[in-house]
Amino acid sequence: MNKIAIFPGSFDPITNGHVDIIKRTLPLFDKIIVAIGVNTQKKYLFSLEDRKAWIKEVFKDEPKVEIDSYNGLTINYCKKAQASYIIRGIRSALDFEYEKTIAHLNSTMQPDIETVLILSKAELSSISSTIVREIIIGNGDIGKFIPHSISDSITKDKIHRQ
Amino acid sequence: MNKIAIFPGSFDPITNGHVDIIKRTLPLFDKIIVAIGVNTQKKYLFSLEDRKAWIKEVFKDEPKVEIDSYNGLTINYCKKAQASYIIRGIRSALDFEYEKTIAHLNSTMQPDIETVLILSKAELSSISSTIVREIIIGNGDIGKFIPHSISDSITKDKIHRQ
Amino acid sequence: MNKIAIFPGSFDPITNGHVDIIKRTLPLFDKIIVAIGVNTQKKYLFSLEDRKAWIKEVFKDEPKVEIDSYNGLTINYCKKAQASYIIRGIRSALDFEYEKTIAHLNSTMQPDIETVLILSKAELSSISSTIVREIIIGNGDIGKFIPHSISDSITKDKIHRQ
Amino acid sequence: MNKIAIFPGSFDPITNGHVDIIKRTLPLFDKIIVAIGVNTQKKYLFSLEDRKAWIKEVFKDEPKVEIDSYNGLTINYCKKAQASYIIRGIRSALDFEYEKTIAHLNSTMQPDIETVLILSKAELSSISSTIVREIIIGNGDIGKFIPHSISDSITKDKIHRQ
Amino acid sequence: MNKIAIFPGSFDPITNGHVDIIKRTLPLFDKIIVAIGVNTQKKYLFSLEDRKAWIKEVFKDEPKVEIDSYNGLTINYCKKAQASYIIRGIRSALDFEYEKTIAHLNSTMQPDIETVLILSKAELSSISSTIVREIIIGNGDIGKFIPHSISDSITKDKIHRQ
Amino acid sequence: MNKIAIFPGSFDPITNGHVDIIKRTLPLFDKIIVAIGVNTQKKYLFSLEDRKAWIKEVFKDEPKVEIDSYNGLTINYCKKAQASYIIRGIRSALDFEYEKTIAHLNSTMQPDIETVLILSKAELSSISSTIVREIIIGNGDIGKFIPHSISDSITKDKIHRQ
Numbered sequence: 001m002n003k004i005a006i007f008p009g010s011f012d013p014i015t016n017g018h019v020d021i022i023k024r025t026l027p028l029f030d031k032i033i034v035a036i037g038v039n040t041q042k043k044y045l046f047s048l049e050d051r052k053a054w055i056k057e058v059f060k061d062e063p064k065v066e067i068d069s070y071n072g073l074t075i076n077y078c079k080k081a082q083a084s085y086i087i088r089g090i091r092s093a094l095d096f097e098y099e100k101t102i103a104h105l106n107s108t109m110q111p112d113i114e115t116v117l118i119l120s121k122a123e124l125s126s127i128s129s130t131i132v133r134e135i136i137i138g139n140g141d142i143g144k145f146i147p148h149s150i151s152d153s154i155t156k157d158k159i160h161r162q
Numbered sequence: 163m164n165k166i167a168i169f170p171g172s173f174d175p176i177t178n179g180h181v182d183i184i185k186r187t188l189p190l191f192d193k194i195i196v197a198i199g200v201n202t203q204k205k206y207l208f209s210l211e212d213r214k215a216w217i218k219e220v221f222k223d224e225p226k227v228e229i230d231s232y233n234g235l236t237i238n239y240c241k242k243a244q245a246s247y248i249i250r251g252i253r254s255a256l257d258f259e260y261e262k263t264i265a266h267l268n269s270t271m272q273p274d275i276e277t278v279l280i281l282s283k284a285e286l287s288s289i290s291s292t293i294v295r296e297i298i299i300g301n302g303d304i305g306k307f308i309p310h311s312i313s314d315s316i317t318k319d320k321i322h323r324q
Numbered sequence: 325m326n327k328i329a330i331f332p333g334s335f336d337p338i339t340n341g342h343v344d345i346i347k348r349t350l351p352l353f354d355k356i357i358v359a360i361g362v363n364t365q366k367k368y369l370f371s372l373e374d375r376k377a378w379i380k381e382v383f384k385d386e387p388k389v390e391i392d393s394y395n396g397l398t399i400n401y402c403k404k405a406q407a408s409y410i411i412r413g414i415r416s417a418l419d420f421e422y423e424k425t426i427a428h429l430n431s432t433m434q435p436d437i438e439t440v441l442i443l444s445k446a447e448l449s450s451i452s453s454t455i456v457r458e459i460i461i462g463n464g465d466i467g468k469f470i471p472h473s474i475s476d477s478i479t480k481d482k483i484h485r486q
Numbered sequence: 487m488n489k490i491a492i493f494p495g496s497f498d499p500i501t502n503g504h505v506d507i508i509k510r511t512l513p514l515f516d517k518i519i520v521a522i523g524v525n526t527q528k529k530y531l532f533s534l535e536d537r538k539a540w541i542k543e544v545f546k547d548e549p550k551v552e553i554d555s556y557n558g559l560t561i562n563y564c565k566k567a568q569a570s571y572i573i574r575g576i577r578s579a580l581d582f583e584y585e586k587t588i589a590h591l592n593s594t595m596q597p598d599i600e601t602v603l604i605l606s607k608a609e610l611s612s613i614s615s616t617i618v619r620e621i622i623i624g625n626g627d628i629g630k631f632i633p634h635s636i637s638d639s640i641t642k643d644k645i646h647r648q
Numbered sequence: 649m650n651k652i653a654i655f656p657g658s659f660d661p662i663t664n665g666h667v668d669i670i671k672r673t674l675p676l677f678d679k680i681i682v683a684i685g686v687n688t689q690k691k692y693l694f695s696l697e698d699r700k701a702w703i704k705e706v707f708k709d710e711p712k713v714e715i716d717s718y719n720g721l722t723i724n725y726c727k728k729a730q731a732s733y734i735i736r737g738i739r740s741a742l743d744f745e746y747e748k749t750i751a752h753l754n755s756t757m758q759p760d761i762e763t764v765l766i767l768s769k770a771e772l773s774s775i776s777s778t779i780v781r782e783i784i785i786g787n788g789d790i791g792k793f794i795p796h797s798i799s800d801s802i803t804k805d806k807i808h809r810q
Numbered sequence: 811m812n813k814i815a816i817f818p819g820s821f822d823p824i825t826n827g828h829v830d831i832i833k834r835t836l837p838l839f840d841k842i843i844v845a846i847g848v849n850t851q852k853k854y855l856f857s858l859e860d861r862k863a864w865i866k867e868v869f870k871d872e873p874k875v876e877i878d879s880y881n882g883l884t885i886n887y888c889k890k891a892q893a894s895y896i897i898r899g900i901r902s903a904l905d906f907e908y909e910k911t912i913a914h915l916n917s918t919m920q921p922d923i924e925t926v927l928i929l930s931k932a933e934l935s936s937i938s939s940t941i942v943r944e945i946i947i948g949n950g951d952i953g954k955f956i957p958h959s960i961s962d963s964i965t966k967d968k969i970h971r972q
Contacts, residue, residue: 003676024762028651028676028733041299073300084675090765093741093903094583097256104288104770108306109297114672117738117765122752122932126590135595137527138559144594165352186438190327190352190409203623235624246351252441255741258420259580266446266612270630271621276348279414279441284428284770365785397786417579418907421742428774432792433783446608450914459919461851462883468918489838510924514813514838514895570837576927579903590932600834603900603927608914689947721948745904752936756954757945 002030005085005116008037008074010129011051012044013154015145017127019058021089021118026064028116033081034059036069045133047160054150075110086115091125165190167247167278168197170236172291173213174206175316177307179289181220183251183280188226190278195243196221198231207295209322216312237272248277253287326354329409329440332361332398334453335375336368337478339469341451343382345413345442350388352440357405358383360393369457371484378474399434410439415449488516491571491602494523494560496615497537498530499640501631503613505544507575507604512550514602519567520545522555531619533646540636561596572601577611650678653733653764656685656722658777659699660692661802663793665775667706669737669766674712676764681729682707684717693781695808702798723758734763739773812840815895815926818847818884820939821861822854823964825955827937829868831899831928836874838926843891844869846879855943857970864960885920896925901935 007022011034022032034055036048044051052067059065070077078086086106088099096117103115120127127145135142136156143151169184173196184194196217198210206213214229221227232239240248248268250261258279265277282289289307297304298318305313331346335358346356358379360372368375376391383389394401402410410430412423420441427439444451451469459466460480467475493508497520508518520541522534530537538553545551556563564572572592574585582603589601606613613631621628622642629637655670659682670680682703684696692699700715707713718725726734734754736747744765751763768775775793783790784804791799817832821844832842844865846858854861862877869875880887888896896916898909906927913925930937937955945952946966953961 028764071300073297073302076300076302090744092583092587093744094256094580096738096741096744097254100767101254101288101290101293103767105293107769108288109302115767116676117767119748119751119763119765121755122935125932126587126594128587131587131591135559138557138562140559140562140595190440233624235621235626238624238626252420255417255420256580258414258417259578262443263578263612263614263617265443267617269445270612271626277443278352279443281424281427281439281441283431284773287770395786397783397788400786400788416907416911418742418904421740425740425774425776425779429779432774433788446611449608450911450918452911455911455915459883462881462886464883464886464919514926576906579906582900582903582906586929589929593931601929602838603929605910605913605925605927607917719948721945721950724948724950742904745902749902749936749938749941753941756936757950 003028003085004031004033004081004083005029005087006033006035006074006078006081006083007087008035008077010042010044011036011055012046012129013051013132013146014055014058014150015127015129015132016147017089017091017120017124019147020121020124021087022059022065025087025116025118026062029064029085031064031066032087033066033068033083035077035081036067037074038069038071043161045136045161046158050158050160054153057150058147075106075113078110078113084113086113088115088117089120090117091120091128164192165247166193166195166243166245167191167249168195168236168240168243168245169249170197170199170239172206173198173217174208174291175213175294175308176217176220177289177291177294178309179251179253179282179286181309182283182286183249184221184227187249187278187280188224191226191247193226193228194249195228195230195245197239197243198229199236200231200233205323207298207323208320212320212322216315219312220309237268237275240272240275246275248275250277250279251282252279253282253290327352327409328355328357328405328407329353329411330357330359330398330402330405330407331411332359332401334368335360335379336370336453337375337456337470338379338382338474339451339453339456340471341413341415341444341448343471344445344448345411346383346389349411349440349442350386353388353409355388355390356411357390357392357407359401359405360391361398362393362395367485369460369485370482374482374484378477381474382471399430399437402434402437408437410437412439412441413444414441415444415452489514489571490517490519490567490569491515491573492519492521492560492564492567492569493573494521494563496530497522497541498532498615499537499618499632500541500544500636501613501615501618502633503575503577503606503610505633506607506610507573508545508551511573511602511604512548515550515571517550517552518573519552519554519569521563521567522553523560524555524557529647531622531647532644536644536646540639543636544633561592561599564596564599570599572599574601574603575606576603577606577614651676651733652679652681652729652731653677653735654681654683654722654726654729654731655735656683656725658692659684659703660694660777661699661780661794662703662706662798663775663777663780664795665737665739665768665772667795668769668772669735670707670713673735673764673766674710677712677733679712679714680735681714681716681731683725683729684715685722686717686719691809693784693809694806698806698808702801705798706795723754723761726758726761732761734761736763736765737768738765739768739776813838813895814841814843814891814893815839815897816843816845816884816888816891816893817897818845818887820854821846821865822856822939823861823942823956824865824868824960825937825939825942826957827899827901827930827934829957830931830934831897832869832875835897835926835928836872839874839895841874841876842897843876843878843893845887845891846877847884848879848881853971855946855971856968860968860970864963867960868957885916885923888920888923894923896923898925898927899930900927901930901938
């Protein structure tokens with residue numbers, strides 16, 4: 001049986017932290033779907049199209065990585081995508097508490113889906129999409145926080161949120 | 163003297179977690195007032211009337227439980243309701259840090275009101291109103307998270323927030 | 325039915341932190357048993373007799389407070405003492421994590437015994453028996469940390485541990 | 487070389503917690519700039535002018551304290567102000583996790599700027615601007631939480647946010 | 649290439665918590681080695697032989713599970729056993745902080761070994777070998793905390809530590 | 811007035827984490843005393859002489875750094891050494907909770923001594939003397955964790971504890 005995992009998130013935008021988690025977990029799975037959750041009540045800095053395009057660019061040479069987007073509950077998307085694993089990166093005890101709640105809840109609703117937690121590397125543990133967005137808005141240099149291959153395309157002009 | 167406690171919250175909507183805390187603390191008190199705090203700057207998913215009605219339904223056979231709503235500071239409501247105790251359920255260290263701040267503050271402003279912290283049961287510790295709201299919006303099944311007696315009435319049609 | 329609670333601990337020695345928790349919870353119960361747990365594998369700085377005597381002195385005018393000691397599991401002692409409540413003071417998120425584990429475990433083994441958590445006051449939250457012992461050994465002044473009525477009797481001469 | 491530190495924040499409004507941190511760190515530095523960060527996407531309860539005026543009033547007799555405001559990233563402001571130190575007060579483990587992320591990030595972007603963390607005093611650790619704002623809105627008494635010299639001027643009439 | 653993981657620990661004794669983590673991660677790997685770390689400076693309640701025998705009994709029908717013991721650093725054992733993954737169960741934020749330190753350290757010393765963190769189920773998160781040992785010593789009933797197949801053999805007579 | 815700080819610890823042995831904290835805080839003070847606390851009830855892996863010699867070697871070119879040892883309470887040593895500041899490095903929320911308790915206690919006993927908390931750099935935050943000792947005992951390579959100038963002298967032969 002194929003081992004399929006999803007790596008859900010907003011990826012607004014994808015960071016070196018995300019890329020590191022995906023690369024480190026790829027050997028464990030036959031396929032990892034980078035799954036952009038779409039929440040109509042949430043505002044994103046960049047458009048879904050841009051966010052997808054950046055992830056595609058980063059993983060264009062990794063055939064085991066797919067990119068998709070979904071609405072609704074993550075476990076429902078897992079069933080649709082025939083994924084049995086959810087990958088989550090954790091940086092801090094705060095992340096852990098949040099992931100624990102979600103993972104316990106998912107396991108109450110869908111006991112056959114397993115959550116695999118992967119620790120961010122120490123030197124990447126202060127990076128988050130939130131922080132990258134603030135640096136972009138504050139005109140700082142995000143070059144150390146996002147993949148080289150897309151660092152020229154993630155700019156203030158791409159800001160989508162009104 | 164009567165031992166009166168309030169159990170404050172938004173109850174948007176009431177969950178099995180809330181019900182468990184109330185039932186476990188009832189023997190300690192002569193009366194528990196389930197007190198819905200109304201914050202005009204906050205948006206609720208369900209109307210105050212629906213939230214009140216659901217709590218009433220759940221505790222219709224518990225004469226020691228009353229339901230009320232209030233504006234302003236919780237300690238001011240306590241004085242008005244002649245309650246000397248505030249009951250708070252805690253699920254995680256995050257909840258604890260939040261409750262500690264509020265309890266210390268309340269005790270600075272009103273030293274004769276005591277906060278009693280009760281741990282959620284392990285199997286209920288991933289349930290919160292926030293999560294129940296997300297499951298409702300995401301079309302998931304909330305049957306395991308809210309009392310049976312009201313599970314038919316908490317539906318998407320009741321959503322009040324525009 | 326009588327509401328009996330135990331307040332278990334080593335009380336090596338009793339501190340102002342302990343006394344504050346007991347005084348604040350007394351109105352909730354008909355009797356609080358200050359119960360010194362005896363663990364033969366643990367070394368105590370002061371003898372069981374001294375620790376008991378100090379607690380007795382502090383609460384000599386509180387008829388609702390009893391002092392006792394016990395071996396074995398706390399929940400077994402609760403049953404023997406007909407206590408339905410365990411009171412625990414918490415100072416920090418670390419305390420909380422510890423108490424959560426113990427409370428969940430106790431509730432697995434004995435579901436009808438309830439744990440009531442009470443927050444230390446902010447100004448008492450750095451006091452612990454461990455710290456008081458270190459100050460005594462380091463020849464510091466413990467006057468601010470233990471009840472006045474016993475501050476003359478808790479001295480280095482009373483140290484029992486070899 | 488002069489030792490210049492900034493103490494960044496929203497100060498919406500300044501509290502006794504802020505004042506205590508500044509007074510305790512003043513001896514370490516030649517100048518502390520209380521620097522109000524202006525984020526156009528954030529709403530403040532009080533106007534920038536009022537917030538500045540209150541801080542000025544509180545420190546009118548401290549020649550080493552200056553007041554300023556800035557847009558954009560804090561480390562960019564540090565460079566402009568020739569400050570090598572960022573002072574941050576921490577009250578809880580939650581504050582700590584947040585400050586850790588920001589400090590690591592700042593040190594990635596600007597390694598020569600050092601963050602100095604100072605613990606809130608126990609009795610001030612439940613005070614925050616957020617809480618003071620809620621008490622003001624809830625018609626409670628903030629006298630214990632803000633400096634005496636400005637307690638008459640921080641009133642509901644000054645509320646700026648629409 | 650074979651995917652080999654080790655699940656290191658003292659297993660003094662093995663609990664339902666350990667068994668659950670192993671069963672949930674088995675589908676991800678070709679082999680899981682339950683590896684008992686032997687630290688000559690640490691005292692164990694049960695003998696290495698008993699601890700091994702109990703794990704063997706529990707997994708006698710799982711051909712993918714092997715049992716072994718080792719001295720020295722875990723990453724050195726990984727290399728010897730050709731394992732590229734270390735599995736760790738986490739129950740709480742405290743566990744998380746501990747595992748983070750160890751995992752970062754291991755990755756500094758041996759970057760090609762990956763740590764996979766798996767959350768304990770909510771209802772198992774208060775179980776630990778430490779607690780099971782205390783219940784055994786306190787004459788409590790450990791039936792709910794260890795696998796049925798070995799619950800008759802883990803008794804006070806087997807205590808090895810003097 | 812001279813700004814004197816102490817940096818207290820066991821330094822069993824000194825690590826790159828300690829060295830980084832000292833170097834980063836040196837510009838703030840006129841003198842930093844690296845103060846080895848001697849607790850007769852604690853066992854150390856290395857002798858006090860070796861631990862002192864290693865620190866001296868590391869800071870032989872830093873005239874503002876002194877090395878000393880002391881018995882009893884840290885705040886009493888501060889008074890003797892005329893130090894008004896205690897420097898502490900923090901790596902994690904666990905460290906923070908510990909330091910908070912100690913700092914609050916010290917400020918209760920000696921309000922004029924200030925504790926300055928400095929965050930470990932992300933890449934050094936998994937290093938501790940405890941871990942370095944375990945690697946030495948487990949025959950691992952500590953080269954990345956201790957200063958180059960002493961890495962040849964910290965060896966298993968120097969182990970002092972019986």
